[in-house]
Amino acid sequence: MRVVIAEDAVLLRAGVIRLLADEDIETVAAVDNGDDLLVAVKEHRPDLAIVDVRMPPTFTDEGLRAALGAREAVPGLPVLVLSQYVEESYAVELLSGGAGGVGYLLKERVADVGDFLDAVKRVAGGGTAIDPDVIAQLMARGRKNPLDALTARESEVLGLMAQGLSNTAIANSLVVSHGAVEKHIGNIFSKLGLEASSVEHRRVRAVLTYLGR
Incomplete structure (x- = not known):
């Protein structure tokens, strides 16, 4: 079997x-x-692509x-997706594609080597491997605020965004790195289902969601 891996965490990738x-x-x-994943897939035509959800630049x-x-x-x-969270905005589209094997595992499952390797082989063979927590969350989408x-920290960041603070100001307020703030904001956008738009700025839409709670 030939595999292409897209994962920005060096130790996990290794x-x-x-x-x-x-x-x-x-x-x-x-x-x-x-971008490099697309290049590698086109060049190597692998039997499976193992892909992390969150990678540079955002x-x-x-x-x-x-x-x-x-x-x-x-x-x-x-395609076997690995993630720390259930990213609903594109997960449904990927899982409902209907062509070839597909899997979506939370990264904590990789710690169970047997289960992970079983998922790799199953998806490469055209089957599915969907984490139970992924299924539960996707089934629950739309039924709650x-x-x-x-998370508590993401809610805190969103509250500071609603106050009009910049990323730098939020980082200073929470005494965290600028990169940590960007990651929290990325999580907020994803969990609120806010896809990139040339018409409405996701930051504004996130704040409006927060204020409308």
Whole structure:
């Protein structure tokens, strides 16, 4: 089996490559962003693409969008998505594509080597491997206030956004790094289902959602 991996966390990427190698699964390319994933998929035509959801530059949903693009470029390409969270905005589109194998696992499942390798082989063979927590959350979408999905820190960041603070000001207020604030905001956009728009700014839409709670 030949695999392409898209994962920006160096240690996790190296660990997955090692796990696959122990099963005689060849990693033909390992990249850290969505653009390079598309290039690698087109070049190598792998048996499976293992894709992280959040990668540079915004760490929101680049991986899922790249996965969808990869399946368009190589119809039927099996894709196994790894994420710390359930990214609803594109997950439904990916999982309902109906062509080739597809999987969506939370990263904590990778710790169970047997389950992870079973998912890899199943998806590469055209099957599915969907994390139970992913299924539960997707089934529950639309039945609750989207703000309920935010963590306490994400709610705090959104509250400061509503106050008109910049990312730098939020970072100073919470005594965290600028990068951490950007990641929290990316999580907020994703959990509120706010896709990029040339008409409405996602930041404004997030604040309006917060104020309308």
